[in-house]
Amino acid sequence: MYDADPATLASLDERVGRALARCGTPPGDVGVITARITSAKNLADLVPRVDAVIEAVPERLDVKHLVLAALEAKVPAVLPIWSNTSVLPLTEVAQGMQYPQRLVGVHWWNPPYLIPLVEVAPGAETDARFVQEACDMLDGMGKATVRLHRDVPGFIGNRLQFALVREALHLLEQGVCDPGTIDTVVRASLGLRWSAVGPMENADFIGLDLTKDILDSLAPHLSAAGTFPALDKHLSAGHRGRASGGGLLDWPAGRGEEVAERLDNGIRRNLLDP
Ligand SMILES: NC(=O)c1ccc[n+]([C@@H]2O[C@H](COP(=O)([O-])OP(=O)(O)OC[C@H]3O[C@@H](n4cnc5c(N)ncnc54)[C@H](O)[C@@H]3O)[C@@H](O)[C@H]2O)c1
Structure with missing residues (x-):
């Protein structure tokens, strides 16, 4: 490390x-x-006799490029390098690499010691052998590994998650409800359903005809925004959420620890009783 x-x-x-x-x-x-x-x-003191190198530096292309260049100078070409990027396209992360075929996107979910999912994705030049090897190693660790067919920003999970966050911000901007109500709706309905039945199985379960009718009627009203005034308003006032004591909600002392514990306990409950 x-x-x-x-x-x-x-x-x-x-x-x-x-x-x-x-x-x-x-x-x-x-x-x-x-x-x-x-x-x-020092990076130069890293032991090169490893099965894979995991890059988990900040989500900025310039930092990732710097670290990957230093790693490549140290790590033999036969070794895979796993990037923990959340949303950067792997093909862009691999730009400038001497051996881009060894870069594999391996996206863990927080907290990684509890969440089973790891998403694995190739960049445009990644060797399929390294992708398979990553999946095999992660399966061996008991993770729920999914393999993307191609490189997309945000893998699968963050695209789904942030589509929902965008719609939630849209509802706030439209004056439909307050932030706490969004959380109540998700925690008391979707959150309970989705750990048991995913949205694709659910579409079949309720019927694809009903699913299409709902989408035809609702889709034109859903947000496709690329700007987020509900967030900008808070950020320009210095409200960053938990770290600054306030954001969409209030964050008095102790709430951060309480949320972290509730998150761990909730995930554990779902894992015990799937
Ligand atoms: N936080 C999450 O929930 C989460 C989940 C999945 C993936 N990720 C991804 O993991 C990566 C890291 O995110 P994080 O939240 O742990 O960030 P972080 O800022 O908490 O940690 C990054 C670490 O990298 C170190 N660092 C910075 N520049 C460096 C350099 N040049 N060389 C070596 N180390 C350096 C920092 O000191 C810091 O300890 C990002 O790509 C992020 O998208 C984060």
């Missing part, structure tokens, strides 16, 4: 230990597991 920020590297054991505790790892095993993780103070 390498990170440009020494404080982040120094807190590695503590943060991994916290995640292990959330997974229910017995306290006696935590040290054994964290001892298996080696950190390097």
Whole structure:
């Protein structure tokens, strides 16, 4: 593990230990597991004898390009490099690489120790062998791995998620409801349904004729906006959400921790009782 920020590297054991505790790892095993993780103070000191290298630096093309160039100077060409990008097209992430055929998009979901899904996608030049190898390794770790046929910004999950966020902001801008109501609607209906039956199975379940009738009538009213005044208004007032104490909702002290715990517990409940 390498990170440009020494404080982040120094807190590695503590943060991994916290995640292990959330997974229910017995306290006696935590040290054994964290001892298996080696950190390097310089990228050049990374051990090249690995099965795959995972890039998880900030979601900016210039930073990814810088780090990939440094990695390629160190890591033998036969090794795959997995990019953890959330929405950048893999083909653009791979631009400038010496061996772009080894770059595979491997998108985990937060919290990765609980969410089963990992989305795997190729860039335009990725060798299919590396994509298959990534899927096999992730399957071996017990993840629910899905493989995209081609490179698209946002993989599948974030495209679906942000289509819904865009429509939610549109409803706010249209004065239909307040932000808390959006959350109530999703948590008390769609959120409950979708962990059991996905939208494609549901379309067949209710009937494709009804699905088409609904879409024909509703689609013209759904947002196709590319600007988001409901967010701009908050951001220009310095309201960034949890980090600044307020955003779409109020974030008094302690709410962040409560949400993180509720998220973990809710996911765990769904996993236990699918
Ligand atoms: N946060 C999420 O929920 C989430 C989920 C899935 C994927 N991702 C993706 O993972 C990647 C990282 O996101 P994050 O939320 O963990 O970001 P983050 O900012 O929390 O962490 C990025 C880390 O990269 C380090 N870094 C910055 N520049 C570096 C450099 N040049 N060399 C080495 N290390 C450097 C930073 O010090 C920091 O510790 C992004 O591509 C993001 O889209 C994030």
